[in-house]
Amino acid sequence: MGNPKSGAQGKVSVDKDIHIVVLMGGWSAERDVSLMSGKGVIEALGERGFTNVTPVDMDRNIARVLEELRPDIVFNALHGSPGEDGTVQGMMDLMGIRYTHSGLETSAVAIDKQLTKSVLEPHGIPMPPGKVVTSASLYEGDPMARPFVVKPVNEGSSVGIAIVTDESNYGHPISSRAKGPWQDFDRLLAEKYIEGRELTVAVMGDTPFCVTELKPKAGWYDYEAKYTDGKTDHVCPADVPEEIAEAMKAHALAAHRILGCKGVSRSDFRWDDEKGVDGIFLLETNTQPGMTPLSLVPEQAAAIGISYGELVEKIIEEALEG
Known part of the structure; x- marks a missing residue:
């Protein structure tokens, strides 16, 4: 495997022949965005002269795949769970694989x-005042004065967000038949709309x-x-x-x-x-x-x-x- 070299003033100078795995895709709601991110990173690495770049569309055999590939570093281009919540980070920590972006604890929080x-x-x-509520409780009454926002506790990219206003057609209280994140998630964060x-x-x-x-x-x-x-x-x-x-x-x-x-x-x-x-x-x-x-x-x-x-x-x- 290639090795990073120490440059001036302690900075790392990256060998262009190190093996970089670009980890992308997966199965979260943000899969398509992750694939676009990964594609951009791969193209950029090629333009920067890196010669040993392997794209990996993550599936549930990812530990075995990484063990076989033995990368010097993984560029984590995943979005959403399990690539952004600490799960993949913990796996790579156990395997002794270096990776970009935040580690297990930071990611989980x-x-x-x-x-x-x-x-x-x-x-x-x-930060806006708010609290975690069950979706079922929204069918009984509003958790706070309208307007308020409800969103999944652990999704990104504005996945599953709804703004509840007096003029909305969700109902008073919210109807279980109204389309919204309460149909897809058991727990939501309700916050005052800013x-x-x-x-x-x-x-x-x-x-x-x-x-x-x-x-x-x-x-x-x-x-x-x-x-x-x-x-x-x-x-x-x-x-x-x-x-x-x-x-x-x-x-x-x-x-x-x-x-x-x-x-x-x-x-x-x-x-x-x-x-x-x-x-x-x-x-x-x-x-x-x-x-x-x-x-x-x-x-x-x-x-x-x-x-x-x-x-x-x-x-x-x-x-x-x-």
Whole structure:
């Protein structure tokens, strides 16, 4: 197997012949996004001169596959469970395989929105008030005043989110026959709906990139708006006051550090622009943000002068340093 070399000032210089497995796909609700992320990473590695890259579409024989392939490092391009919740990370820890992005403990906490809230809020990071509820309880009455948001406790990419308003057709209370996440998940996180604007900040190492505002052309920033070309305008950097941008970057960096994230993370925010800094709320921190052509992390990296290929290589460098 190839070996990383130590460069100047202790930095790792990555041999172009090390064996990199790009792990993608899987069986989560975010499989298609993961495949797009993996494809982008593979193409970037080729363009950067890496000569020994193996794509792996994860199935339930993944431990045997990795044992046979014996990679120097795995680029984890999985999204959702089990690639983002600590399950795959724990397996690779046991096998002694290095991998990119966050480790077992961080992944297990960050995928759980309620756990994330319990870890970050004591450090002064503002998050919307909320609580975990059973789906069955929603059929008996609202858990809080409308408008509120309900979403799966441990899914990403806006999978299974519903905004419940007085004008919604879900019923009063929510009808068990109404289409929504309560039909697919037993437990949900209910949170106060924050009026305002959708923004996000990526972080790598000790550096928050910038702030992007997301402006869906119709409706809100759901799964379709995220991953369908032309559905959402990205304003990067966002047209917000400097104090707002700096506050969001500080919150994103703090979340990255407190959770123990590695590689890149991305923290999503809602901002009620009528309330200034007090209107900023962190929604969640993603430990495996997308690397598709429409993804926000590569876009923000480009805005601060880091190309897609450089970003991929830097993520690998950091993983090899650990």
